[in-house]
Amino acid sequence: MTPVFPRNDSRLLPSRQRVILAGIRSSRAPFSEVDEHLEELSLLTETAGGTVVGTFVQERSRRDPATVVGKGKVGEIAQASEALKAGLVIFDEDLSPAQARNLERALDIPVLDRAGLILDIFAVRARSREAKVQVELAQLRYLLPRLTRRWTHLERQAGGIGVRGVGETQLETDRRLIQKRIAHLVSDLRQIERERSQRRKRRKETIQVALVGYTNAGKSTLLNALTGAGAPVEDRLFVTLDPLVRQGHEAWSRFLFIDTVGFIRKLPPQLVASFRSTLEESREADVLLHVVDVSHPSFEEQMKTTRQVLEEMALNQKPILTVFNKVDRLGSSIDREHAEHLAPEAVFLSASTGEALEDLRRRLEESVAEETVLGRGVLSPSAGSVIARIHALADVMGSRMEDGKLVIRYRAHRKDAAFLERLIRESGGS
Ligand SMILES: Nc1nc2c(ncn2[C@@H]2O[C@H](COP(=O)(O)OP(=O)(O)OP(=O)(O)O)[C@@H](O)[C@H]2O)c(=O)[nH]1
Ligand SMILES: [Mg+2]
Incomplete structure (x- = not known):
């Protein structure tokens, strides 16, 4: 078509x-x-x-x-x-x-x-x-x-701003045709979503961190600093449209970072609806890093906009860590105090100079530790499939035999831990 x-x-x-x-x-x-x-x-x-x-x-x-x-x-x-x-x-x-x-x-x-x-x-x-x-x-x-x-x-005006692509071939003004095209695109998008969710397999050792925030806040710059990826960075709006997933390098190798499309004031609701599937990547994340350009005169309003979009997408239930980026450009300490007041837990850093990246790592490790729990299962050694699931979803800290039973100690995400506990009980373990 x-x-x-x-x-x-x-x-x-x-x-x-x-x-x-x-x-x-x-x-x-x-x-x-x-x-x-x-x-x-x-x-x-x-x-x-x-x-x-x-x-x-x-x-x-x-x-x-x-x-x-x-x-x-x-x-x-x-x-x-x-x-x-x-x-x-x-x-x-x-x-x-x-x-x-x-x-x-x-x-x-x-x-x-x-x-x-x-x-x-x-x-x-x-x-x-x-x-x-x-x-x-x-x-x-x-x-x-x-x-x-x-x-x-x-x-x-074919070819002008607002109608790009519209006038190149015959301009189609038939509503029914457009509605048909919409239906076609919706089903295309569902197919893409299915493919994507199949690709998206949970990796147990990596902690998934999605970088979200206002456009031009420095999300891609931060991704590059943490992963060595060469994602395009520009002093322009909406440079990134496709999510990019990269494993952290060096000290950051425990983490998987996801770069996402930026937000803006009055983001068209039609776009938010369409980009839902792209932002699904963030839904899988363990932590959201809300990247803010703290040197921007409107950073407070930009933070509000981002929070609103996250709320609309029901992503605000995730642990969110605020990152005040571009501190190298921050003029007065008054601005810093104001920012601290808005997000007392936030990390101040500079993605381009690398300043205070260590603070971010510490905070990420902490917030992940808060999100994981220690578990202990006592199982029959014949419960092979349950044992395999524990290994797949959790970090196994140790296991030993005791009175003919297998005792496993593990660390897992809260949600996985609840699931594993149920599996263990259902298999007759405790
Ligand atoms: N001074 C300074 N500039 C930065 C810093 N981080 C990013 N920038 C600059 O800010 C601009 C935008 O950076 P990007 O990383 O492309 O921002 P983004 O959030 O990915 O933007 P979009 O993909 O367009 O939403 C670029 O010119 C960067 O060089 C920083 O810590 N300090
Ligand atoms: Mg970007």
Whole structure:
């Protein structure tokens, strides 16, 4: 079946698209907050291959239901976009399909919101089959309710940010076809998930550690420092889309590290849903390392965002260890105190200079020790399958024969220990 949105990697824009950014500031919010949000939106725009030529912020406590910003502001943006030869307006706020339509009609150029922009970046950067399927699925679910007048614009603008891949062959606007494609992708993804879960065999001696956190926090840099893997690292958003699993090197060889896709404010829910299977890798982890760029002015908000996504994915039940990364860039001790206050248990380190990596190892060992328990089983020597399971799931500390029974001492994860105890009882042991 031909994808509705055919993908290839040669979709770079002929020249950088000129973009205007727009946001609103509620009267209670501090100026710095809206500045940082628009700064991030501008980074996202550049990642997508656009050049920001103008920025508009309107202060209002209530969004205009039809156009988010007021009529006057829409007029200003329209004038500016003509004067600045902009080809796209990107709103920091979520736009309903109707709002996007109204704005496009008034501005006469395509309009995108933050979610649409993030989806576009993912679409261009996806490399693995899994990531591609996940992104296409998210994009179709996002676009489906927006398939209206907007598409005539999209056709004209084919190849621009937000519609990458859409216009290369015939643009398909048939909803039923898109729905069919969605169903197809969903079943593809299930198949990939099945394959993945078969591959994912628990290894008893290794402790699985997933690196999670805001995009650009330094997760891949930390993975490289601990494993020697050459994972791509860049001062850009969403460099990593596919999970990478690597065994720790040298003193870290007990651990298996999993690099994951980064989070961002207003991550489109369609993407979160699609990337569930990628994040399944984190579900298997014994510990989550929440990597935070503590030198970032908005690190507190970034931490909140990450925690929210983890909660949405029901991953917040795992032991989470906070890592304040990039301490080499941390200016004042006030920032450090503030961070300590937010996560008193956290480790401060620098993934790029290697500073304080030892602290992290100590803390990881501790948190793992808290998660494992000592067990003792008294079994009939003929209970071969149970004995084999103990060896497979636990670290056996010692075993000896006593009155014709085999006594085994082991250390296992809590959940495995409970399972083993049950097996032992069921086999008539104690
Ligand atoms: N100064 C400093 N820079 C760092 C440190 N760790 C990472 N960086 C830089 O931060 C940027 C982002 O690092 P990545 O490792 O790609 O971040 P990431 O969390 O994997 O980002 P995504 O994959 O895009 O979500 C790169 O430019 C790194 O060189 C650190 O400890 N100190
Ligand atoms: Mg990365």
